[in-house]
Amino acid sequence: MIPVTKPYLPSRDKLNQYIDGIYERNWLTNNGPLLQELTRRLEDYLGVENLLLVSNGTLALQIAYHALGVNEPVNGKPSEAITTPFTFIATASSLKWDGIEPVFADINPQTWCLDPNNIEAAITSNTRAIVPVHVFGNACDVEAIDVIAQKYSLKVIYDASHAFGVKYKGESLLKHGDAATLSFHATKLFHTGEGGAIVFKRKEDLERAKTMINFGITGPEAIDDLGINAKMNELQAAMGLCVLDEMDQIGQDRQEVTETYDSRLVGKVQKQQTQPNTTYNHAYYPVALKDNERLTRAMSSLRDCGVLARRYFYPSLESVTCLGVGFKDCPESRNLAERIVCLPIYSGLSTEDISRIAQKVVEVGE
Numbered sequence: 001m002i003p004v005t006k007p008y009l010p011s012r013d014k015l016n017q018y019i020d021g022i023y024e025r026n027w028l029t030n031n032g033p034l035l036q037e038l039t040r041r042l043e044d045y046l047g048v049e050n051l052l053l054v055s056n057g058t059l060a061l062q063i064a065y066h067a068l069g070v071n072e073p074v075n076g077k078p079s080e081a082i083t084t085p086f087t088f089i090a091t092a093s094s095l096k097w098d099g100i101e102p103v104f105a106d107i108n109p110q111t112w113c114l115d116p117n118n119i120e121a122a123i124t125s126n127t128r129a130i131v132p133v134h135v136f137g138n139a140c141d142v143e144a145i146d147v148i149a150q151k152y153s154l155k156v157i158y159d160a161s162h163a164f165g166v167k168y169k170g171e172s173l174l175k176h177g178d179a180a181t182l183s184f185h186a187t188k189l190f191h192t193g194e195g196g197a198i199v200f201k202r203k204e205d206l207e208r209a210k211t212m213i214n215f216g217i218t219g220p221e222a223i224d225d226l227g228i229n230a231k232m233n234e235l236q237a238a239m240g241l242c243v244l245d246e247m248d249q250i251g252q253d254r255q256e257v258t259e260t261y262d263s264r265l266v267g268k269v270q271k272q273q274t275q276p277n278t279t280y281n282h283a284y285y286p287v288a289l290k291d292n293e294r295l296t297r298a299m300s301s302l303r304d305c306g307v308l309a310r311r312y313f314y315p316s317l318e319s320v321t322c323l324g325v326g327f328k329d330c331p332e333s334r335n336l337a338e339r340i341v342c343l344p345i346y347s348g349l350s351t352e353d354i355s356r357i358a359q360k361v362v363e364v365g366e
């Protein structure tokens, strides 16, 4: 069976050494030495400051909303955040869960990211934030989004769960927005089993979030803010330190997989149009077929030969009723969600398998 992705497992010997240290210190969580080391090394690797490790990517979003005050009601009414319908459910459900109404604006049909041209029409007097997603690691139009945010005094929180290591104009893409969040779930490019991080623009937001992830406790006898438990533990950090050592190899393996797919699929299926000036991280290999019927046939033909491709992302979130009803139609997102599939990509996927998968897609795709 070929899955859509395989969690990368680092050297067991190396992981054991970190675990020996945890046993010696008997320090399992609460800002332990491995967490501190991983924080420093990630800031260095990504080229960012103000990085806060948390227990998963969903809490990363939620802490960012709280630290930036996005959840605060407006004149007694729930605040609103403008986001994309073409993303994983957590982007929008985390807003709703925190009492923030998601408002969907449609995507650009080529880049598959939130289209800045659709944002202004969605702004109301209750809007506090824009929550765009660098979907599949493709950079949003960060400059255009920034102009709108400035004009209306809105916070920008990028869900950068897919954008680990992506550079835009030579610098980390994570530097854009008031905050950018990462997921380190086992299936993500860089992982800690479960985990996540927030990169804040401002140090004071980082400091507030640090308190929030530990119940709002500021000292042995002081509780200064409303908080929650969102701490990453030492075992997660140990996994992260091991995987980080091998990131360059992981990136290279995936680039090779991408190139092999490209040599067989470019021109035969629709691919995501990448933002200029971006260096891609090869986190995903999404392709869009002509229509839903072809997609369904491709999926079942792949399944028949033991390949589990996944329909990322389906359905388009404006149709998910637990998020609210009566959302404005988002035809571009709906259309894409009907015909997109992510093909398997991971270190060790053989050229023969890639060829076989591409062959099946081409057979039904045309």
Ligand SMILES: *Cc1c(COP(=O)(O)O)cnc(C)c1O
Pocket (backbone or CB within 6 Å): 056, 057, 058, 059, 087, 088, 090, 091, 133, 159, 161, 162, 183, 184, 185, 194, 195, 196
């Ligand atoms: C994975 C993912 C999340 C959630 O991250 P978890 O670490 O699984 O909580 C949020 N947004 C997007 C776009 C994701 O892909």
